[in-house]
Amino acid sequence: MANLSRRDLVKSGLAVVTAGAFMPSIFTRALAAASLDKSASTAGDGPAKTLIIIQLAGGNDGLNTVIPYADPLYHQLRPNLGIPSDQVVPLDAHLGLHPSLKGLRALWDAGKLAVVENVGYDHPSLSHFQAMDIWQTADPTIGKHDGWLSTLVGGSVDANGHPFKAVSVGPELAPALCCPAIPPPAVNSLADYRLQPDPRFPSGLATREAALNRLYSSYTAPAPYAALLSATSDTAERSSKDVQAAAATHDTAVTYPKGGFGDGLRLLSAIINQDMGLKVGYVVLGGFDTHSTQAKHHADLLQTLADGITAFQSDLASHGKADDVLIMTWSEFGRRAAENASAGTDHGTAAPLFVVGSGVKKGIYGDPPSLSNLDNGNLRFATDFRSIYATVLDGWLQADSATILGQTFSKVPFI
Numbered sequence: 001m002a003n004l005s006r007r008d009l010v011k012s013g014l015a016v017v018t019a020g021a022f023m024p025s026i027f028t029r030a031l032a033a034a035s036l037d038k039s040a041s042t043a044g045d046g047p048a049k050t051l052i053i054i055q056l057a058g059g060n061d062g063l064n065t066v067i068p069y070a071d072p073l074y075h076q077l078r079p080n081l082g083i084p085s086d087q088v089v090p091l092d093a094h095l096g097l098h099p100s101l102k103g104l105r106a107l108w109d110a111g112k113l114a115v116v117e118n119v120g121y122d123h124p125s126l127s128h129f130q131a132m133d134i135w136q137t138a139d140p141t142i143g144k145h146d147g148w149l150s151t152l153v154g155g156s157v158d159a160n161g162h163p164f165k166a167v168s169v170g171p172e173l174a175p176a177l178c179c180p181a182i183p184p185p186a187v188n189s190l191a192d193y194r195l196q197p198d199p200r201f202p203s204g205l206a207t208r209e210a211a212l213n214r215l216y217s218s219y220t221a222p223a224p225y226a227a228l229l230s231a232t233s234d235t236a237e238r239s240s241k242d243v244q245a246a247a248a249t250h251d252t253a254v255t256y257p258k259g260g261f262g263d264g265l266r267l268l269s270a271i272i273n274q275d276m277g278l279k280v281g282y283v284v285l286g287g288f289d290t291h292s293t294q295a296k297h298h299a300d301l302l303q304t305l306a307d308g309i310t311a312f313q314s315d316l317a318s319h320g321k322a323d324d325v326l327i328m329t330w331s332e333f334g335r336r337a338a339e340n341a342s343a344g345t346d347h348g349t350a351a352p353l354f355v356v357g358s359g360v361k362k363g364i365y366g367d368p369p370s371l372s373n374l375d376n377g378n379l380r381f382a383t384d385f386r387s388i389y390a391t392v393l394d395g396w397l398q399a400d401s402a403t404i405l406g407q408t409f410s411k412v413p414f415i
Helices: 006-016 025-036 072-077 099-109 128-137 202-218 226-249 260-273 294-318 385-395 401-405
Strands: 050-057 113-120 166-169 280-286 325-330 351-356 363-365
Touching: 050 260, 050 294, 099 113, 099 294, 099 351, 113 385, 166 260, 260 280, 260 294, 280 294, 294 325, 294 351, 325 385, 351 385, 385 401
Parallel strands: 050 280, 050 325, 113 363, 166 280
Antiparallel strands: 113 351, 325 351
């Protein structure tokens, strides 16, 4: 650290800092963006509403999530995986939830759950990576590189100290939030989101932090990017301390599901409840690629999803924040209508998604899946996924969806 010069910092950014391997990635991302010199934009006050996105990674089996239990074709196509009608949690006389989602029934009864059926797009891709790219960029032609929320969250880490307008929970920034000039932080864990001590000298953390701050402060105007570097240092240090403090002081009696998904929701709740200005939070629940022995694994995943959503809602409600938060789920595709020979389901097309919150108009939107009019064994989509995005952008976040998405899409009236 003592041998690092200001010239080295300007030439290579934080990559040359010997401590760089032990720093939060917010430092490296922000400094890498310095060369673009677009950091003067600010996040602004923004709307008071928050959107929480839950990605069900792997391709969730929509037919066993929102079940057409009254359709005899469902039971014919799934003689082993089909959920018996008497176990389904009914929403109406035709559709119901998987029994593992029974915790969501209370939200339905309270008018806080909307189900949108048959969500997809033309000429669907059955490739995980390609389908995820399409959903993350809102571009079925795969011509875009920036995420659909990139414009909305641009400037989320800036000189005015707005590091928490958007937060991606996980080791990497969610592609949907990527990549404004200075991307928002990705927080994998509280333990990682701070300046780390050198493992060889754990007692030297304070000295390391002081040395880094001296280095930043020594590079002053009118040197290029001096203001940005100073703001980056201040913002990164502040954001790290703020998120640690928010989590440490977050008082809740709610029990979240164990694991990264539950931990991520708890962290997002802490940030919201501490009024840190969160506009978009993003968390992933993976494991939905159920090609074989699906029944128990899928049931466990849906149980985790329901437990996480209900815990999150209860936590927010106990702090008076539930009315300001909307949750939206999505998965890159559904599964084929018929079960396969391995007691699982293969990659499919359209699937339902959930929208949860006090701002929701309860209901089932879109036509139930037709099992008598399949496209080569797959469901035909009825609702363009970009209509969901447009509805959330315009109706909840008060953003201009046509500008963000590049064109106008019809709205789904669940808000």
